[in-house]
Amino acid sequence: MNLDLDALRRLDAPRPTSAALDDARDAARERLLATIAAGSGAPPESKRTTRRSRRVATSALATCTLTAVLLVGGLLGSRAPRTPAFWNAVVDVTHPPVASAAPALRGAARAAAAQTARPFTAGSVWVTRTRESELIVDRRGFASVQPTTVELTTNFEGAVHMRTAKAGPLQLMNRASLTAWRDAGSPMLGGGGYDGVLTYPKGDRSDAPYQFGGRFRSYRELLALPRDPEALGRELRAAVAAGPTPANSWFQLNAITDLMERVPLPPDLRAGLWRVAADLPGIKLVGRQADRLGRSGTAVVVKFGHEWRQVVFDPRTGALLASRIVNLRATTTCDRDMAPCRDGRPTAEGGQHRGSRKVIAPAGSVEYEKLYLSMEVRPAPVSPKSRTP
Amino acid sequence: MPPSDAELIRRSREEPEAFAGVFDRHYDRIAAYVRRRLDEGAEDVTADTFVAAFQQRERFRAEHDSALPWLYGIATNMIRGRRRSERRRLRAYCQHAGRERDLDDSPDLDGRLDAAADAPRVARALERLPRRDRDALLLLAWAELSYEEIAEALQIPVGTVRSRISRARRRLRAALDATATIDDASIHRDPSEELA
Numbered sequence: 001m002n003l004d005l006d007a008l009r010r011l012d013a014p015r016p017t018s019a020a021l022d023d024a025r026d027a028a029r030e031r032l033l034a035t036i037a038a039g040s041g042a043p044p045e046s047k048r049t050t051r052r053s054r055r056v057a058t059s060a061l062a063t064c065t066l067t068a069v070l071l072v073g074g075l076l077g078s079r080a081p082r083t084p085a086f087w088n089a090v091v092d093v094t095h096p097p098v099a100s101a102a103p104a105l106r107g108a109a110r111a112a113a114a115q116t117a118r119p120f121t122a123g124s125v126w127v128t129r130t131r132e133s134e135l136i137v138d139r140r141g142f143a144s145v146q147p148t149t150v151e152l153t154t155n156f157e158g159a160v161h162m163r164t165a166k167a168g169p170l171q172l173m174n175r176a177s178l179t180a181w182r183d184a185g186s187p188m189l190g191g192g193g194y195d196g197v198l199t200y201p202k203g204d205r206s207d208a209p210y211q212f213g214g215r216f217r218s219y220r221e222l223l224a225l226p227r228d229p230e231a232l233g234r235e236l237r238a239a240v241a242a243g244p245t246p247a248n249s250w251f252q253l254n255a256i257t258d259l260m261e262r263v264p265l266p267p268d269l270r271a272g273l274w275r276v277a278a279d280l281p282g283i284k285l286v287g288r289q290a291d292r293l294g295r296s297g298t299a300v301v302v303k304f305g306h307e308w309r310q311v312v313f314d315p316r317t318g319a320l321l322a323s324r325i326v327n328l329r330a331t332t333t334c335d336r337d338m339a340p341c342r343d344g345r346p347t348a349e350g351g352q353h354r355g356s357r358k359v360i361a362p363a364g365s366v367e368y369e370k371l372y373l374s375m376e377v378r379p380a381p382v383s384p385k386s387r388t389p
Numbered sequence: 390m391p392p393s394d395a396e397l398i399r400r401s402r403e404e405p406e407a408f409a410g411v412f413d414r415h416y417d418r419i420a421a422y423v424r425r426r427l428d429e430g431a432e433d434v435t436a437d438t439f440v441a442a443f444q445q446r447e448r449f450r451a452e453h454d455s456a457l458p459w460l461y462g463i464a465t466n467m468i469r470g471r472r473r474s475e476r477r478r479l480r481a482y483c484q485h486a487g488r489e490r491d492l493d494d495s496p497d498l499d500g501r502l503d504a505a506a507d508a509p510r511v512a513r514a515l516e517r518l519p520r521r522d523r524d525a526l527l528l529l530a531w532a533e534l535s536y537e538e539i540a541e542a543l544q545i546p547v548g549t550v551r552s553r554i555s556r557a558r559r560r561l562r563a564a565l566d567a568t569a570t571i572d573d574a575s576i577h578r579d580p581s582e583e584l585a
Contacts, residue, residue, distance in 0.1 A: 004561040007507040008515075008530040011482050013425045025416055028436035032412055035440045036405045131404065147404070168403040290391040293400075294410020373406045 022316065033374060086178070087135065087145040087171040089292070089366035091326045093308070097284040101300035104285050104315065105278035108298070112318025113271035118377040120219070120264040125380045126154045128261055129373040131167055131293075135361060137331060142181050143173035143360045149373075154262065155380060156219065173361050180358075211262070212236075213255045214243020219263065227268050229275035236276055249280040250304035257311055257323055264377050274318055277311075286310065291322040291371055303328075307367075324369040331361040394456035398449050408443050411456050419460050422532050426468050428477035438464040453541065461532050462542035465524050482512035507565065514564035518557050525550055526557040 016024070120126060133147045149167040154160050172178050181187070212222065213236060226232045240255050241247040256273045259265065265273070277283065277300075286299035289312055297312040308326040313319060361367075392400070394414065400407040419438055424431040441463050442449075442456070449459055468475060515523055521543075528539045536554070540547040 004511075004558050004565060005530050007511045007565060008526070008561065011425070011508055011511055011515075013478065013481075016424075021420070024420065024432040024435070028416065028420075028432065028439060029409070029412060031436045032439045032443060033406075033409065035443055036408060129406075131406070149404075168400070290410070292392065293404075293407045294392055294397045295413050371406075 026317075037374070085169050085171040086174050087133070087143075087366075088174050089133075089324075089369065090362055091308075091310075091364040091366060093326065093328050093364040096303070097286050097301060099285040099287075101283045101285040102278040104298050105274050105283070105300065107315055108313050108318040109271040109274035109278065110318075111314075111316055112274055113267050115267045115270075115317055117264065117267055120156065120377050122156045123380050124156065124377050126152075126262075126264045126375070127378050128152050128154075128375045130261070131369075131371040131373060133366075133369045135173065135365060135367045137360055140184065140187065141358070141360055142184075142187075143177055143331070145171045145173075147171070152262075158219070173365070177360070212259055213239025213247075213251075214241070214245075215239045222259070222263055223266065223269070225269060225272070227272040229272055229279060232272045233276045233279060236273075248304060249282050249302045250307075250309050252280055253277060253283065253302050253309060253311060257320060260320055261372065261375065264375075270318060274313075292369070293371060295321050297321040301326075319375075320372040322369065322371050324366050327361065327365050327367045328363055330359050330363045331365070332359050393454040395449070395451050395454050398446050398456060399451060401443070401446055405443075408446065411442070411460075412439050415457055415460055418457065418532075419464050422461065422527075423464055423468065425531055426478060426527065427471055427474040428481060429474050430471060434464065434467045434471065437467055441467070450541075458534055458538040458542040461528055461534060461538075462544065465528070465542065469520065469524075476516065479512045479516045483509040483516075510564050511561065514561050518560060522553045522557040522560075525553040526561070529554055 015021075118124075129149065129151045131147055131149055133145045135143055135145050137143045147167040149165050151163045152160055153163075172181060211217070212225075225235055236252055236255060237247050240251050243251075245251045256277050260270060260273065280302065283300055283302050286301050288296060289299040290296050291312055295314075298315045299310050299312045301308045301310045303309075306328045308328060310322075310324045310326060311320070312322040312324075314321055392410070394411055397407045397410045401411075416435070416439070420431070420435045423435045423438070427434060438460060442460055445463070449456060453459065515527075518526070524543060525539055528534045528542055529536075532542075534542060536547050536550045539550045539554075543550070
């Protein structure tokens with residue numbers, strides 16, 4: 001008999017309101033993240049300055065993923081880790097989601113609208129930290145990922161300071177990749193990733209902040225965007241159409257998440273963007289999903305060609321947690337040089353199909369992933385010049 | 390398949406942000422446990438628990454998949470530093486016998502009356518337990534840990550957990566039985582005898 005334990009279990013403290021519980025959780029999370037940020041310190045700077053572009057403009061990935069990774073893969077070289085680590089990020093693509101994502105996204109809009117935001121002024125900077133991972137298939141057919149932490153500090157005028165650092169060891173795709181790589185004599189791998197610092201002025205790059213689709217706007221112009229989802233949706237479509245990519249749902253969702261990341265938007269504008277996302281044709285609900293950091297969120301997906309673009313957000317705050325590109329087809333080798341191809345057809349670099357195909361990355365492989373670690377407005381650091389009398 | 394706690398903590402050595410996954414997964418349970426044990430400052434203690442866990446993550450033993458027992462252990466240590474708050478919480482249980490929520494939520498009248506009657510006795514018995522016995526018993530009853538997990542949380546052998554819980558439950562039962570006997574006697578006593 002457990003009457004004593006039953007009696008004990010009936011003792012319970014009064015439960016606070018849901019709002020109070022949420023506030024306490026958010027405060028505790030912020031405290032932990034502040035400790036993490038203070039404890040981990042800034043990534044080490046390298047003297048090498050890299051010109052490799054930040055992979056914010058995922059639109060580029062949709063059109064030239066493999067070509068780009070082949071080039072990068074051939075240029076960079078990395079040692080594989082002593083202790084093998086595997087990327088192994090494969091999404092089940094056999095049952096495409098069919099439920100509408102609109103209710104979940106409207107929920108995100110309501111949650112975003114209820115948040116508060118610190119004002120972004122000339123005396124402040126917008127600091128974002130993301131973890132970017134891209135599956136690189138080099139010309140020998142070895143697939144690997146080098147996770148990289150990217151910290152962007154953007155000032156009010158739109159100048160950006162970017163700091164990057166490798167985040168953890170190089171990861172091979174899976175155990176089969178490791179075996180193939182060892183059989184080949186453990187060559188240097190083109191896993192990408194880099195340590196470096198780059199500063200570029202306003203409007204100097206295609207992925208500069210304050211870019212809305214294919215158009216460049218000032219921060220004030222962005223703030224003046226309409227909040228009404230219909231009008232904002234029209235602005236979005238026109239902005240995306242002004243760029244080099246199709247103005248479809250894939251690229252519109254891309255523009256929405258890019259804007260949310262690059263610019264400190266007021267809550268009502270973030271809410272408006274989530275409502276626009278809710279109305280995008282073909283956007284589907286994946287459901288609850290944990291990202292690679294174990295954070296739980298709601299995932300939605302849009303398909304374009306043979307790729308899915310997934311976005312994971314926190315339904316309690318409307319904050320971005322992750323975005324990823326999933327290849328719906330397998331990437332295989334198909335000639336004796338192990339050059340990659342898709343569905344048996346070699347890519348331009350791959351030559352003719354002369355041998356048996358081997359799967360490098362199965363259908364559903366996550367080819368690109370960005371984890372949103374933190375985004376905040378901070379006071380602008382005092383520059384050395386301004387301290388000089 | 391989401392990564393295990395052990396995997397997240399291992400990753401957090403190189404990617405500190407991975408530890409946020411441990412927080413998201415376990416915050417609610419740790420917070421509910423601490424709230425049940427402390428009258429005030431429960432939010433701070435819960436937040437401190439996760440900060441301390443992050444700072445001590447090298448001590449987490451990788452052979453355990455779940456970090457939950459380890460987190461309960463840290464929370465228990467934090468609670469030990471708040472004796473006054475814990476005492477106030479236990480006395481609140483004594484004073485608010487048959488709290489409204491219990492009475493409203495219990496489906497049957499007997500259950501509601503039991504809850505109302507037992508609360509002060511249980512709370513008084515808990516207050517009188519040695520701290521170490523109370524920690525073990527509450528990790529069993531409120532945190533719903535197994536004996537092995539309690540051993541892991543408190544860093545003591547399983548045999549010690551058994552003896553502490555056994556001792557604590559004996560005292561708890563004695564407190565309940567003793568009071569019940571008196572109550573039963575008072576129920577069945579003939580009122581005329583009191584007058585006589």
